[in-house]
Amino acid sequence: MVELKNVDVHYKEGGVDALNDVNLRINDGEFVFIVGNSGAGKSTLLKLLTRERVPTGGRVFVNGFNLSKLREGKIPKFRRSIGMIFQDFRLIPNLTVYENVAFVLRVTDRSRRFIRQRVPYVLNLVRLTDKARAYPSQLSGGEQQRVAIARAFASDPGLIIADEPTGNIDPELSYEIVELLKDINKCGTTVIMVTHEHDLVKYFGGRIISLKKGNVDFDDYIGGNNEGQ
Amino acid sequence: MxxxxxxxxxxxxxxxxxxxxxxxxxxxxxxxxxxxxxxxxxxxxxxxxxxxxxxEDTNEILVFVENDLPESEISYISDILNSYKNEYVSSVDFFSKEDAWESEREWFGEVMYILFDSVGDNPMPHTFIVSLRDITRMNEAATRFSAIEGVIGVRAPYDFAExxxxxxxxxxxxxxxxxxxxxxxxxxxxxxxxxxxxxxxxxxxxxxxxxxxxxxxxxxxxxxxxxxxxxxxxxxxxxxxxxxxxxxxxxxxxxxxxxxxxxxxxxxxxxxxxxxxxxxxxxxxxxxxxxxxxxxxxxxxxx
Known part of the structure; x- marks a missing residue:
């Protein structure tokens, strides 16, 4: 579960209020789109959810961790409970596809045997079994993002946060990426996806949180164009 | 891990x-x-x-002693000098006046033998050649050696040491x-x-x-x-x-x-x-x- 209570974020540099008294609650198993224009506060919200920064005021709870009071030494433990997907994929360039996915399991100190079973499983989920030995530079944008999704899902986290995951790939592949995230969501994983691609949001529908100038401007469910398909 | x-x-x-x-x-x-x-x-x-x-090891202090000292007195001075081996002296060698005279003759060579022969009494003193381990204590050593009874003079390479x-x-x-x-x-x-x-x-x-x-x-x-x-x-x-x-x-x-x-x-x-x-x-x-x-x-x- 993700919960923000009266959260303010104020940047001293420039005296900008990035978030103003934001209250949010995202329950386990939800799929949520977060939308908004540049400067609306989307990036700041993500930084709060990944504990890259702490709020100036209010409290942030993610997966049972109170991020407002989380000590530095506990951050790795918290981050292992979430999966991150980035717009620029952020794969480790000198590791193969298999090793990139296995890396997150090594970080969580999983046994060699578990890694040998889990990595092929998630690579199969994202349909990249045949690319296991390839390096990121040998893959297309869409394939790299699928590796990133496999990596995020490998440790079976309760929450996946995707920061504009379709921003660097062909529009037709964007739908495939969101479909993959939807499939993961059906397994019970909460997914928060930040995007500014309104067509995607309209197509898939569901819960939409729109930010505007640091405030929650809209938080409701809309029907998607793909319903009934 | x-x-x-x-x-x-x-x-x-x-x-x-x-x-x-x-x-x-x-x-x-x-x-x-x-x-x-x-x-x-x-x-x-x-x-x-x-x-x-x-x-530094080549430094030497020359300690001259009276000519007419009996052997027991020379031995006594030798013992005193050797007692400093615990502190800063590395070696003590005795050169009798006869050895010193012979050494000088050899150094000047055959040409000068006549000159040496013309000198009646051997003018060279008995000498102790003392080498120091620690040349920073040369002044102290020279002062101490001068004070020994029977020593008539001390020559030390102070400038060289400095x-x-x-x-x-x-x-x-x-x-x-x-x-x-x-x-x-x-x-x-x-x-x-x-x-x-x-x-x-x-x-x-x-x-x-x-x-x-x-x-x-x-x-x-x-x-x-x-x-x-x-x-x-x-x-x-x-x-x-x-x-x-x-x-x-x-x-x-x-x-x-x-x-x-x-x-x-x-x-x-x-x-x-x-x-x-x-x-x-x-x-x-x-x-x-x-x-x-x-x-x-x-x-x-x-x-």
């Missing part, structure tokens, strides 16, 4: 040397040159110390200063090279942090990588040190006179200390490489 994961991180560290070969080569070169310069500076400092020590002490002190300070400056410069260069290497992989570190890797988990491969490069640089610098040092020594050894004048007759033989130098170079290389790399990661770990 599981053993399998630790061995994976160690393997990653070694593999990273090849994956980041351009930066690895730059770090290797910087470390190798730094270690070479430091090793040569240390070796030559040791040799200069030996040279000054050898020259010059030697001054040279020794200057070289000591200069040696330490050069070495310290060299180490500081090397550390700065190594640190910056490591920083450049880490900066090139800041994204990789950031990814590791985002997936929940602890700082220790991230540092281990970098630590191993730095250590590995450092050890290779240590071995390479050892070879270069050996070649450079032996070349300089061989050039000097052709100048026998120069070697004797400079007191370099018992200079350090590289073969005698080759394993110590190798161990020191590898240890210093590993330490500088590993610590330099890990220290330069600090900022990038704050994600």
């Amino acid at each position: 599981k053993g399998s994961n630790f061995s994976y991180l160690v393997k990653q560290g070694v593999v990273s040397v090849w994956h980041n070969r351009v930066m690895s080569f730059a770090s290797f070169c910087i470390l190798m040159v730094s270690l070479l310069l430091i090793a040569l500076a240390v070796l030559f400092s040791i040799d200069i110390g030996i040279a000054i020590g050898n020259i 010059v030697l002490i001054s040279i020794r002190n200057t070289f000591a300070i200069l040696g330490i200063a050069i070495l310290a400056a060299l180490i500081v410069v090397c550390l700065v260069i190594i640190y910056n090279t490591a920083r450049a290497s880490v900066f090139a992989r800041r994204m990789q570190i950031s990814i590791m942090k985002h997936v929940g890797a602890t700082n220790a988990f991230i540092k281990i491969p970098f630590f191993i990588e730095g250590m590995f490069i450092g050890i290779i640089a240590g071995v390479a610098s050892w070879f270069l040190t050996k070649i450079a040092y032996e070349t300089v020594v061989s050039i000097f050894s052709e100048e026998i006179m120069l070697i004797q004048v400079l007191g370099l007759t018992s200079i350090t033989d590289f073969n005698d200390i080759r394993w110590i130098v190798l161990a020191a170079n590898c240890f210093a290389g590993a330490l500088l490489g590993a610590v330099g790399t890990v220290f330069s990661m600090g900022k990038h770990l704050k994600v």
Whole structure:
């Protein structure tokens, strides 16, 4: 579960209020789109959810961790409970596809045997079994993002946060990426996806949180164009 | 941490040397040159110390005693002089007036024999030749020897001693200063090279942090990588040190006179200390490489 209570974020540099008294609650198993224009506060919200920064005021709870009071030494433990997907994929360039996915399991100190079973499983989920030995530079944008999704899902986290995951790939592949995230969501994983691609949001529908100038401007469910398909 | 994961991180560290070969080569070169310069500076400092020590060993204080002293009195003076061996005297030799006279005759040669024969009584005094271990105490020694009953005079090379002490002190300070400056410069260069290497992989570190890797988990491969490069640089610098040092020594050894004048007759033989130098170079290389790399990661770990 993700919960923000009266959260303010104020940047001293420039005296900008990035978030103003934001209250949010995202329950386990939800799929949520977060939308908004540049400067609306989307990036700041993500930084709060990944504990890259702490709020100036209010409290942030993610997966049972109170991020407002989380000590530095506990951050790795918290981050292992979430999966991150980035717009620029952020794969480790000198590791193969298999090793990139296995890396997150090594970080969580999983046994060699578990890694040998889990990595092929998630690579199969994202349909990249045949690319296991390839390096990121040998893959297309869409394939790299699928590796990133496999990596995020490998440790079976309760929450996946995707920061504009379709921003660097062909529009037709964007739908495939969101479909993959939807499939993961059906397994019970909460997914928060930040995007500014309104067509995607309209197509898939569901819960939409729109930010505007640091405030929650809209938080409701809309029907998607793909319903009934 | 599981053993399998630790061995994976160690393997990653070694593999990273090849994956980041351009930066690895730059770090290797910087470390190798730094270690070479430091090793040569240390070796030559040791040799200069030996040279000054050898020259110091040639210092002698002449202690003249009364001519008509009985043998028991001379023996008594000898005992007193030898008693200082516990402090600063290294050797005491007695030269009777007859030995001294004969030595002078031989030194002047046959041509001057007539002149020596024309002198009636032997004018040379009985003499003790005292060598000091510590020439900084020459004044003190001369004063003490003068006060011994039966001693009529003392001749000591005060100026020579002062010059030697001054040279020794200057070289000591200069040696330490050069070495310290060299180490500081090397550390700065190594640190910056490591920083450049880490900066090139800041994204990789950031990814590791985002997936929940602890700082220790991230540092281990970098630590191993730095250590590995450092050890290779240590071995390479050892070879270069050996070649450079032996070349300089061989050039000097052709100048026998120069070697004797400079007191370099018992200079350090590289073969005698080759394993110590190798161990020191590898240890210093590993330490500088590993610590330099890990220290330069600090900022990038704050994600």
